[in-house]
Amino acid sequence: MTAPLKAVEGSVDLPALMLQLGRQARSAARVLAIAPTAQKNLALAAMERAIRVNAAAILAANAEDVAEVKASGASSAFIDRLTLTPARIAAMADGIKVIHDIADPVGAVTERWQRPNGMTIERVRVPLGVIGVIFESRPNVTADAGVLGLKSGNAVMLRGGSDSFRSCRAIHDCLVQGLREADLPEAAITLVPVRDRAAVGLMLSGLNGNVDVIVPRGGKSLVARVEAEARVPVFAHLEGVNHVYVDRGADLAMAKAIVLNAKMRRPGVCGAAETLLVDRAAAEADLAPLLSVLIESGCEVRGDAEMQRVDTRVKPVAEEDWSTEYGEPIIAAKVVDGLDGALLHIARYGSHHTEAIVTQDEAAAARFLNEVDAAIVLHNASTQFADGGEFGFGAEIGIATGKFHARGPVGAEQLTSFKYRVHGTGQTRP
Amino acid sequence: MTAPLKAVEGSVDLPALMLQLGRQARSAARVLAIAPTAQKNLALAAMERAIRVNAAAILAANAEDVAEVKASGASSAFIDRLTLTPARIAAMADGIKVIHDIADPVGAVTERWQRPNGMTIERVRVPLGVIGVIFESRPNVTADAGVLGLKSGNAVMLRGGSDSFRSCRAIHDCLVQGLREADLPEAAITLVPVRDRAAVGLMLSGLNGNVDVIVPRGGKSLVARVEAEARVPVFAHLEGVNHVYVDRGADLAMAKAIVLNAKMRRPGVCGAAETLLVDRAAAEADLAPLLSVLIESGCEVRGDAEMQRVDTRVKPVAEEDWSTEYGEPIIAAKVVDGLDGALLHIARYGSHHTEAIVTQDEAAAARFLNEVDAAIVLHNASTQFADGGEFGFGAEIGIATGKFHARGPVGAEQLTSFKYRVHGTGQTRP
Numbered sequence: 001m002t003a004p005l006k007a008v009e010g011s012v013d014l015p016a017l018m019l020q021l022g023r024q025a026r027s028a029a030r031v032l033a034i035a036p037t038a039q040k041n042l043a044l045a046a047m048e049r050a051i052r053v054n055a056a057a058i059l060a061a062n063a064e065d066v067a068e069v070k071a072s073g074a075s076s077a078f079i080d081r082l083t084l085t086p087a088r089i090a091a092m093a094d095g096i097k098v099i100h101d102i103a104d105p106v107g108a109v110t111e112r113w114q115r116p117n118g119m120t121i122e123r124v125r126v127p128l129g130v131i132g133v134i135f136e137s138r139p140n141v142t143a144d145a146g147v148l149g150l151k152s153g154n155a156v157m158l159r160g161g162s163d164s165f166r167s168c169r170a171i172h173d174c175l176v177q178g179l180r181e182a183d184l185p186e187a188a189i190t191l192v193p194v195r196d197r198a199a200v201g202l203m204l205s206g207l208n209g210n211v212d213v214i215v216p217r218g219g220k221s222l223v224a225r226v227e228a229e230a231r232v233p234v235f236a237h238l239e240g241v242n243h244v245y246v247d248r249g250a251d252l253a254m255a256k257a258i259v260l261n262a263k264m265r266r267p268g269v270c271g272a273a274e275t276l277l278v279d280r281a282a283a284e285a286d287l288a289p290l291l292s293v294l295i296e297s298g299c300e301v302r303g304d305a306e307m308q309r310v311d312t313r314v315k316p317v318a319e320e321d322w323s324t325e326y327g328e329p330i331i332a333a334k335v336v337d338g339l340d341g342a343l344l345h346i347a348r349y350g351s352h353h354t355e356a357i358v359t360q361d362e363a364a365a366a367r368f369l370n371e372v373d374a375a376i377v378l379h380n381a382s383t384q385f386a387d388g389g390e391f392g393f394g395a396e397i398g399i400a401t402g403k404f405h406a407r408g409p410v411g412a413e414q415l416t417s418f419k420y421r422v423h424g425t426g427q428t429r430p
Numbered sequence: 431m432t433a434p435l436k437a438v439e440g441s442v443d444l445p446a447l448m449l450q451l452g453r454q455a456r457s458a459a460r461v462l463a464i465a466p467t468a469q470k471n472l473a474l475a476a477m478e479r480a481i482r483v484n485a486a487a488i489l490a491a492n493a494e495d496v497a498e499v500k501a502s503g504a505s506s507a508f509i510d511r512l513t514l515t516p517a518r519i520a521a522m523a524d525g526i527k528v529i530h531d532i533a534d535p536v537g538a539v540t541e542r543w544q545r546p547n548g549m550t551i552e553r554v555r556v557p558l559g560v561i562g563v564i565f566e567s568r569p570n571v572t573a574d575a576g577v578l579g580l581k582s583g584n585a586v587m588l589r590g591g592s593d594s595f596r597s598c599r600a601i602h603d604c605l606v607q608g609l610r611e612a613d614l615p616e617a618a619i620t621l622v623p624v625r626d627r628a629a630v631g632l633m634l635s636g637l638n639g640n641v642d643v644i645v646p647r648g649g650k651s652l653v654a655r656v657e658a659e660a661r662v663p664v665f666a667h668l669e670g671v672n673h674v675y676v677d678r679g680a681d682l683a684m685a686k687a688i689v690l691n692a693k694m695r696r697p698g699v700c701g702a703a704e705t706l707l708v709d710r711a712a713a714e715a716d717l718a719p720l721l722s723v724l725i726e727s728g729c730e731v732r733g734d735a736e737m738q739r740v741d742t743r744v745k746p747v748a749e750e751d752w753s754t755e756y757g758e759p760i761i762a763a764k765v766v767d768g769l770d771g772a773l774l775h776i777a778r779y780g781s782h783h784t785e786a787i788v789t790q791d792e793a794a795a796a797r798f799l800n801e802v803d804a805a806i807v808l809h810n811a812s813t814q815f816a817d818g819g820e821f822g823f824g825a826e827i828g829i830a831t832g833k834f835h836a837r838g839p840v841g842a843e844q845l846t847s848f849k850y851r852v853h854g855t856g857q858t859r860p
Contacts, residue, residue: 260858
C-alpha cells in the first residue's frame with residue numbers, strides 16, 4: 001500500500017492540473033488499448049486482493065468521511081449511501097472478481113465478410129479511450145467504474161463526491177496497486193485529487209480532447225448539469241418513468257406478482273415501475289386485486305375518480321404524476337383502452353427506459369415489444385430486471401436512455417467502439 | 431407529379447416553421463419505425479420510377495440553378511458539382527434500386543441469449559428517429575440520403591445548398607410521390623423549403639428534441655460549423671489524413687500499384703492517401719520507384735532533403751504538410767524507422783479515418799491493424815476502398831471518424847440503434 005495521496009487544494013492551477021491528468025489518461029489509454037487480456041486480468045486479480053487486504057484502511061478512511069458528513073447534518077439516506085461496511089467492501093471485491101471473469105470485449109471480431117474482389121473485411125471491437133465518471137456519494141463507484149473501464153481497455157478519470165473523498169482515495173490506492181503489479185500505467189485509473197467542484201466543469205469540457213465520454217452516476221440534478229454542460233458525448237439516463245401494462249389477456253396471478261415486484265422490490269431503482277396501466281376489458285376482474293396487492297404491501301396508489309370508486313384507498317392523481325419518477329412506494333394507475341391506449345400513453349409519458357406488458361396473448365405482446373420505443377421492453381417479466389447484472393453483462397457502469405451507441409445497461413461491451421480491418425492481397429480500386 | 435412547392439421566403443416566422451417541420455418529421459418517424467419492409471420497398475420502387483419518368487423536369491430545374499450560379503461567377507468545380515446530366519439522374523435512380531435491394535436492418539435480431547431464470551433477451555435493431563442532413567451543392571444527396579433514411583426506418587430532414595434549391599425540390603417531388611404511392615407520410619422525407627441560412631442553425635439546435643442526429647455533407651467549413659454548433663449528435667468526418675506505409679516486407683510491384691491508386695485514382699475523395707511512409711530498411715530499393723510512379727502520373731511529391739536527394743523532382747515539405755488533407759494530386763513522403771516509426775507518425779498526425787500497410791510480413795501487418803486507431807485499417811489494399819459501396823453496404827450517408835455509434839462508412843445499418851426485447855414467463859426479481 002502506498003502512502004495516501006494528499007488532496008490537492010488551494011493555490012493549485014486547476015485547469016493546468018486537470019489538463020495534465022487528461023493527457024496522462026490519454027497516454028495510458030493508448031497502452032491499455034493494446035494490453036493483452038492476461039495483463040488486464042492480472043491487474044484485476046491484484047486489485048481484488050488489495051481491496052480485501054486493505055479493508056480496515058478503507059473502513060477507517062470512510063469513518064472520517066462519515067463523521068464529517070454527520071457533523072454537517074446530512075440526511076440518513078445520504079449517510080447510508082456514503083457508509084461502507086465489511087460486507088460492502090467484500091461485495092466490491094466480489095464485483096472485481098466478476099469483471100475479471102467476464103470475456104474481454106476488446107479484439108472480438110463481431111462481423112466478417114468477403115468482397116467480390118477477394119478482400120476480407122472484419123469488424124473488431126476497440127476501446128473508446130478515456131471515460132470520465134462523475135459520481136456522488138457512493139464510494140464503491142470508484143472500484144466498479146475503474147475496473148469495468150480497465151477490462152474494456154479504457155482509461156478512466158473518476159471524480160467522486162467531495163463528501164466521499166477519503167473513502168474513494170483509499171479504494172483508489174488499491175486499484176493503483178493492482179495496476180502497478182501488472183505493470184500497467186497508473187494513469188489508467190485516475191482519481192481527480194481535488195474537491196473543488198470546478199474540476200467537474202473542466203472534465204465536461206473534454207480537457208482538450210482528452211476525455212471521450214462522460215458517465216454521470218447520481219441524482220437528477222447531477223445528470224441534468226452534465227447533459228447541459230458536456231461538450232463530449234454522455235452516457236446517461238435522465239429518468240425511468242416505467243410502465244407495467246396489464247392486458248386483457250393477462251394471467252391475474254402473474255400480473256399481481258409482476259406489478260408488485262416491479263414497484264415494490266426496490267422502489268428507488270431506475271427500473272422500478274411508476275405507472276400501472278390496466279386494459280379496460282380486464283379492469284372489472286383485475287383492477288381491484290391489483291390495487292389491493294399494491295396498497296396492502298404499503299404502496300400509495302394514485303388514480304382518477306373511477307379508480308377511487310374501485311378502491312377507496314386510492315389517492316387523487318394529477319397530470320404531473322404521469323411523468324413523475326417517484327423513486328418511492330407510490331404508483332400512478334390508469335385504465336386504458338386496450339393495447340392501443342397503452343401504447344399511446346407510453347408514447348406520451350414514457351422516458352424510453354423500461355416498459356413491460358403482462359399478457360398471454362402473443363400477438364398483443366409482439367405488438368407491444370415492437371412498437372414501444374424504449375431501451376428495454378419486457379413481456380411477462382418485471383421491470384426490475386433492467387440491470388446489467390441481470391442481463392448477464394457481469395456489471396454495468398449505468399443504464400443509458402439515449403439511442404446513440406450505448407442503450408440500456410452499459411457493460412464492458414458497450415464501453416467499446418469498433419474498427420474495420422481489411423485484409424487484401426494487393427487490391428486497388430477500379 | 432404535384433405542382434412544385436414554392437420556396438417559403440421573406441416574412442415567414444422561420445423558428446415556428448422549422449419547429450412545425452420537426453414535429454411533422456417526428457410524427458412520420460413513429461410511422462416509419464414500424465412500417466413493414468414491403469411498404470418501404472414499394473415507396474422506393476415508386477421513387478425510382480418517378481426519378482426516371484421526371485428526368486426532364488429535374489434537368490430543367492437544374493438548368494435554372496446552374497444558370498443562376500454561372501451568372502454569379504462560381505468556380506467551374508462548383509458548377510460541376512451542381513450540374514445534373516441524364517447519366518447522373520440515371521445513376522441516382524440506380525442508387526435507389528440498390529437501396530431497395532439491400533436487407534432491411536430494422537427488426538433484425540443481432541443477439542439472443544437466455545438467462546438462468548428462463549428469460550430470453552434479444553437485441554433488435556430499431557431506427558434512430560429523425561435524421562437531419564445538411565449538404566452543399568450536390569443535388570443528388572436529396573435522393574441518396576432520403577432513401578437511405580427511409581430504408582432504415584428514419585424520417586429525414588434535408589437542407590440543401592441554396593444554390594441547388596430548384597434541383598433538390600424537383601428530386602424531392604419524386605420522393606414524395608413515392609411516399610404517397612406507398613401510403614407513407616409525406617413528412618418522412620422533408621426538404622426544408624427555405625433558402626435562408628438560419629434554417630441550418632435551427633436544425634442544429636435539434637428543433638425541441640425533434641432532430642436526433644445531424645449528418646453534414648460538404649466541405650470542411652460546413653462540417654466544422656456543424657460540429658461546433660450542434661446540440662445533437664453529429665455523424666461527421668472532419669478530415670481524412672490517410673497514410674500508406676510501405677514496410678520492409680512489401681512486394682514492390684504491389685506497393686507501387688497500391689500507392690498510386692491510393693493517391694491518384696481520385697485525389698479528392700476522403701479515402702485518398704495524403705502521406706506515403708516508407709520503411710528505412712526498404713528505402714534504398716523501393717523509394718526511388720515509388721516516387722517515380724507518383725511523379726510520372728502527375729502527382730506532386732513533397733519531402734525532406736533526404737527525399738529530394740533520391741529524386742530531384744521532390745518539392746520541399748513543411749511541418750503542416752503532415753497534417754494536411756490536400757484533396758489534390760499532392761502527397762507528402764517520409765522515411766520512417768520501421769513499423770514503430772510508422773505507428774508513431776500515424777498516432778501523431780493521422781485523423782483516425784483510413785490507414786494502410788503494404789507488407790508480406792504477416793506479423794507486421796497484424797501489429798499495424800491492431801495498433802493503429804482508425805475507422806478503417808487495411809493490409810495490402812488501397813485506402814480508396816473507404817466507401818460504403820465498396821464495403822458492401824449498398825450505399826452510405828457519409829463516413830464517420832468519431833468513435834461513437836457510427837464509425838467508418840455509415841450505411842443503413844449504422845442509421846439504426848437497438849433495443850432489448852425480454853421474453854418472460856412471469857419472472858420477478860428476487
